[in-house]
Amino acid sequence: MSKTLIRGAKVLGGEPQDVLIDGATIAEVGTGLSAEGAEVIEADGKVLLPGLVDLHTHLREPGREDSETVLTGTRAAASGGYTNVFAMANTFPVADTAGVVEQVWRLGQESGYCDVQPIGAVTVGLEGAKLAELGAMHESAAGVTVFSDDGKCVHDAVIMRRALEYVKAFGGVVAQHAQEPRLTEGAQMNEGVVSAELGLGGWPAVAEESIIARDVLLAEHVGSRVHICHLSTAGSVEIVRWAKSRGIDVTAEVTPHHLLLTDELVRSYNPVYKVNPPLRTERDVLALREALADGTIDIVATDHAPHPHEDKDCEWAAAAMGMVGLETALSVVQETMVDTGLLDWAGVADRMSFKPAKIGQATGHGRPVSAGEPANLTLVDTAYRGQVDPAGFASRSRNTPYEGCELPGRVTHTWLRGKATLVDGKLT
Numbered sequence: 001m002s003k004t005l006i007r008g009a010k011v012l013g014g015e016p017q018d019v020l021i022d023g024a025t026i027a028e029v030g031t032g033l034s035a036e037g038a039e040v041i042e043a044d045g046k047v048l049l050p051g052l053v054d055l056h057t058h059l060r061e062p063g064r065e066d067s068e069t070v071l072t073g074t075r076a077a078a079s080g081g082y083t084n085v086f087a088m089a090n091t092f093p094v095a096d097t098a099g100v101v102e103q104v105w106r107l108g109q110e111s112g113y114c115d116v117q118p119i120g121a122v123t124v125g126l127e128g129a130k131l132a133e134l135g136a137m138h139e140s141a142a143g144v145t146v147f148s149d150d151g152k153c154v155h156d157a158v159i160m161r162r163a164l165e166y167v168k169a170f171g172g173v174v175a176q177h178a179q180e181p182r183l184t185e186g187a188q189m190n191e192g193v194v195s196a197e198l199g200l201g202g203w204p205a206v207a208e209e210s211i212i213a214r215d216v217l218l219a220e221h222v223g224s225r226v227h228i229c230h231l232s233t234a235g236s237v238e239i240v241r242w243a244k245s246r247g248i249d250v251t252a253e254v255t256p257h258h259l260l261l262t263d264e265l266v267r268s269y270n271p272v273y274k275v276n277p278p279l280r281t282e283r284d285v286l287a288l289r290e291a292l293a294d295g296t297i298d299i300v301a302t303d304h305a306p307h308p309h310e311d312k313d314c315e316w317a318a319a320a321m322g323m324v325g326l327e328t329a330l331s332v333v334q335e336t337m338v339d340t341g342l343l344d345w346a347g348v349a350d351r352m353s354f355k356p357a358k359i360g361q362a363t364g365h366g367r368p369v370s371a372g373e374p375a376n377l378t379l380v381d382t383a384y385r386g387q388v389d390p391a392g393f394a395s396r397s398r399n400t401p402y403e404g405c406e407l408p409g410r411v412t413h414t415w416l417r418g419k420a421t422l423v424d425g426k427l428t
Helices: 070-079 098-111 134-139 157-168 193-198 205-222 234-245 256-260 263-268 282-294 329-338 345-360
Strands: 003-011 016-022 025-030 039-042 047-050 052-057 082-087 115-118 173-176 226-228 250-254 377-387 406-416 419-423
Touching: 003 377, 047 345, 052 070, 052 329, 052 345, 070 082, 070 098, 070 406, 070 419, 082 377, 082 406, 098 115, 098 134, 134 157, 157 173, 157 205, 173 205, 193 263, 205 226, 205 234, 234 250, 234 282, 250 282, 250 345, 256 282, 256 329, 282 329, 329 345, 329 377, 329 406
Parallel strands: 003 039, 003 047, 052 082, 082 115, 173 226, 226 250
Antiparallel strands: 003 016, 016 025, 047 377, 377 406, 406 419
16 A cells, blocks of 8 residues: 655644545655655645535536536546545436445446445435335445435425434435425525516515424434525525524525626626625625524535536526635635634534535545545645636536636645545646
């Protein structure tokens, strides 16, 4: 087994240390470690983090390989510093059976760039009418622990209650896409001043907040776990904060784009800014940042949503919703949270590795950077600043809202169980 010595890295942003990888494991962490028999990576003060974990990724396979495949998606993940991603169930066919989730899981194993944990659908076909095979998916080789109809809301309160009751038996979690469908019929963007001026159908904050309020109360009633996907409004923050103060077992995520972008960008009518939930107001953005800093929002999740060119290069109303995010997530978090002083790098490790791994029960990921732990690591040049060029993305899709934007930070190396998947910014 090969050895690698990462010399002079700031582990979680602390003082420079050496980290020795021996095979799949971190063998030693300290200063002045021997490089005998090891390949040496001169970190030069770069920040070393545990491999990032994304609880919300769309890999599109099976069925929409024109947008993304498990291979291209995991290559994008490795480029962004991720060693584990959770793949959403809205594929074709839907990942609502043991057979489909096992297929996705095996494709992840074959890719070699990133571990892939499938998320199972809550309802058959994402139709919201009948519970899917939750137990069978959990007992399959994929060992599914997270269930979501993401892309659609589990809008029926009885179905949501039954799902929460079912997953409680094996410690699973239901991840809710909070969108009351009747309140968002014909919605094209955030409901507010901008939507009124543009004449676009508004997507009210209450459509998200009402579902979150209902579901935290259901989780309390059942005594089960609920996770809120892509929380996007200041009101949602207050509901989650209240629920946590009451002792309800709720966790929540925010996407990088909701930490940075606002609905003012929609004035361009550029469909790259069309996303679900929609970009909100500056007030919402600031509330989300504060909530991520104080722990009300537990994690950052990308909601990486690749689309082929033709699905985005069209008029606003016809365009698909979603943005790619795996390869820019850490840079956006540095821009909005670290460089603003709201989080340090230890806080980033907590929100982008430790906690998402815990919520999703990702074995071997989200572990401390210490001797004896799996060598799932990412090295970040935090001093770097440059323009985003989607032509260089590993993802099959290019629908990023950051094209041409200047962002800080660049992942230079990623290791999955000691194997380098990214070296000097290039995939192996």
